Amino acid sequence: MSLESILAQFRDPDAARALAAAIRTRSTRPARLMEFCGGHTHAILRFGIPSLLPETVDLRSGPGCPVCVTAAGDLDRAIALAQVPDVILTTFGDMIRVPGSRLSLAQAKAQGADVRVVYSPLDALRIAQETPARPVIFLGVGFETTAPMVASTVLAAEAAGVRNFTVFSTHKLTPPATRAILAAGEVALDGIIGPGHVTTVIGAAAWRFLPQEYAIPCAIAGFEPLDLLRAILSLVEMVEQGRADVTNTYARSVRLEGNAPALAALERVFEVADVEWRGFGVVPASGLALREAYARFDAARAFPVDVPPAKELPGCRCGEVLRGVLLPTECALFARVCTPQNPTGPCMVSAEGACAAYYRYGERI
């Protein structure tokens, strides 16, 4: 079966129309739904889903863009690591254009730092093996989706006896951030569109706290238009019935218990830590740090760098966008000062950033 024919099943126009019609029929009361995941925001806007929905359904983008929620201080530290003599800093492409307090990685690179874009942490390990005389640091950014790959790479480095490879972990966990948004109560939410890739790893059961503690329904969704429409319909139905539950509209990928080998690799290499999120401050038990047993793979311990206190980006309201309080289009800088060509904040830089998605696919008339 070709990829195209597989995808066609999830993009069928007649099925989409039928789902959209069902949402319009069923929805009578306001339903403010947050899609946690930046990938969802992009898919929603790329397929023009808001234009198919009734006015009662209000979609809000959440903090699910790993590059965006990376704290300015962490980015400053990563840049300082890149400037350590001989260090090769490897990172995913999205990260290099994000403005830090003083510089971006791209600017540090232009000034002579050896910053390389990789497509996988294993590429970073390969670079370390090919250049044994130089320290290679992988900037670990991402949620439970990406962190297992990094954990596996650390395990592979250990198995291969590689001594010049370390990870600067800024990995983050999604349920604590969702909890932080609900606990803060800045934005009243009626439902959560659960992140499909993250939940493939952590399991749908990890979201049960939403109905149990906050009486809010959650629908786990995939990234195709029919997946998203099904999840929205499921949430609208629960809102209408006054019912809160976790539903899984992405059962072809997500299981209740998650991906056991991925979770085992995470558990082995990382421990849960209190970490800082852009826009949130320090969120308890919301990040992943390398365990003591893997300390020699920890760039933060191997290369202690001092950075001045982080500076906020003037006028940038990414923090509020990430908390779902502000729509990108409500920011005074959006599309006027802040554009993908000349981004003020990370939400306009990253391919998963809400501002970039609204700019790229949204109406800007």
Next chain:
Amino acid sequence: MENVIRLSHGAGGRMMNDLIREVFATPLDNPILRQMADASACNLQSANLQFAISTDSFVINPLFFPGGDIGSLSVHGTVNDVAMAGARPLWLTAGFILEEGLEMGVLERVVRSMGEAARAAGVQVVAGDTKVVERGHGDGIYINTAGFGVVREGVHVGPQEARAGDVVLLSGTVGDHGIAVLSQREGLRFETDLLSDSAALNGLVEALLDVAPHTHCLRDPTRGGLAAVLNELAAASNVGVEIEEAAVPVRPAVAAACEMLGFDPFTVANEGKLVAFVPSGEAQAALAALRAHPLGQDAARIGTVVAEHAGLVLARTAIGGRRVVDMPLGELLPRIC
């Protein structure tokens, strides 16, 4: 003849003359070039003519890719730019920047390919230049070509000419070139039978203008792809453009590669496609003419020009939603998660 390029091949002496005679002269031969003058005087039949001149530099990596190479591409790219002015391309110049150590056989293959492409497109290479840079200062071969052509009488195409009501035609599938080249890149290699669409479009433009002489805009969507061209034309003409995503032909292999890499096929490069904004009265004949040409078999009507939302390109998505088609930013980077 040496078997690699040396710095002295660009130094203006005997070695350079040997290079010109042995590598460039025969594949690119024509009566004007044969004179080997510093500048070529070319004859035009009439003085009352409009000219189109364009130049483009080619720095593609790898030099040889499925469906083409830097030689044929350097002819097609410039021929197409001249043709998009509604002109018949006649003459090209070719400037080569060669890296010391380049294998002569590679250069010969490239120049042969250029010659074949020029003959097929009906243009002559009438002037040239060669420089050699030190090893490590180039990527093997860079080529600059300039093209010169004569605008067809009665034809006025230009980026500012689009009018509300125009029909947007596309001559075939998008993204073939970009994905074919990407599939060969180190670190990103993937299996595909896909070929670049690199081709000279002057014949296709002739066929189009024969039946649609009032065509308002012609563009070949190269870097930046279809999305960039539509945005440029919408902005230059101060009109809106609305397209049907489902009407844009995309090969399954391109669609699949774009899904994997997180690219939008509308932003991927083409080297043998054109976009035409044609008055509605001539649209049907124009589409038929494109489809009757070997390079336009998959031509499609993909949208219309509207007076609303000036400068903005909107698409009706495959599932019936609406979205903006934005100007792509630049370098395509595969997504991270």
